Amino acid sequence: MFEWLLPHMLVNTIYDIDLDVLKKNGVKGIITDLDNTLVGARDPIATPELVAWLDRVRAAGFKVVIVSNNNQTRVSKFAQPIGIPFIHAARKPANRAFHKALTVLGLNAEQTVVIGDQMLTDVLGGKRMGLYTILVTPIAPKDEGFMTRINRRIEKYALSKLRKKGLWPKEDKK
Numbered sequence: 001m002f003e004w005l006l007p008h009m010l011v012n013t014i015y016d017i018d019l020d021v022l023k024k025n026g027v028k029g030i031i032t033d034l035d036n037t038l039v040g041a042r043d044p045i046a047t048p049e050l051v052a053w054l055d056r057v058r059a060a061g062f063k064v065v066i067v068s069n070n071n072q073t074r075v076s077k078f079a080q081p082i083g084i085p086f087i088h089a090a091r092k093p094a095n096r097a098f099h100k101a102l103t104v105l106g107l108n109a110e111q112t113v114v115i116g117d118q119m120l121t122d123v124l125g126g127k128r129m130g131l132y133t134i135l136v137t138p139i140a141p142k143d144e145g146f147m148t149r150i151n152r153r154i155e156k157y158a159l160s161k162l163r164k165k166g167l168w169p170k171e172d173k174k
Contacts, residue, residue, distance in 0.1 A: 033092075034070060065104045113133070118151055
């Protein structure tokens, strides 16, 4: 049951993702979460480091779309200045926003990865759609909202079960 929460790849930050490997595997698009994936949940704009990374991503030929459960004001104020399309109020892990993101990208599931910091929203939603999933360590977990804190408790329980089955690394700090 908890196997649906297992990401295909686990990294500390987006900067640890090998874009060359993704490209070699036929990936052309990236669906990414916003809060605690790209920046901290309370960071209003992209950092210079993130802007440089996104420039490299796009220069490498990847299309990018932000899919966030957050509201339009938060997501648009972040995404518009850096020229990235976005879907707000996504209700992840529901399929609808992921379908919409694939349409925005003009790609199919086999050509697309999902990057996010939550197993219950990003990983579960991505896997249900047949997308390759990459889980990042949350950037600023102390700044998370109420629902995310509830999700983290559920994730903690799921991780304990996955560790008992030998499906999750013991040394993970999540």
